[in-house]
Amino acid sequence: MFQRVIDDFKQSTGTALRLTSLAAAVALGLFITTSFLCAAAFVFVLQKYGPVEACLTGAGIFFVVTLIAAGCYMVRKNQVKARAAHAAETSKSAVQTALADPMLVAAGIQVIRAVGVKKLIPILAVAGLALGFLASRNSPRDEAPAE
Secondary structure (H helix, E strand, O other): OHHHHHHHHHHHHHHHHHHHHHHHHHHHHHHHHHHHHHHHHHHHHHHHOOHHHHHHHHHHHHHHHHHHHHHHHHHHHHHHHHHHHHHHHHHHHHHHHHHOOHHHHHHHHHHHHHHOHHHHHHHHHHHHHHHHHHHHHOOOOOOOOOO
């Protein structure tokens, strides 16, 4: 049984490593291609118009690329926020559904009867304190998520 889990882990790790190295090779090739295209555009504009215009053209190209990358980043950031909001909404509705379950309420009443109200109050206070610490530790902050 454990051998099967280990084999699955090895296979998934190997696949992830191969995909990562392939993505790195593609990124390197794209970088080199972009470098040569920028050099060719610079030389073309340099010969046709002059050095100042060639430098401004290169700056303009890189500015457009930067704007596109920033736009992609903003879209991705909004998608992450939307997913987090949807997950929070789903988890809240699951908790509300669980608390509305009559079987859960009946089990709670039986626990209260078995333990006793006087003993249960300090236990609930400690549980509430622990829940407060957990909620403050996992709460979303105004920081940008690491991607």
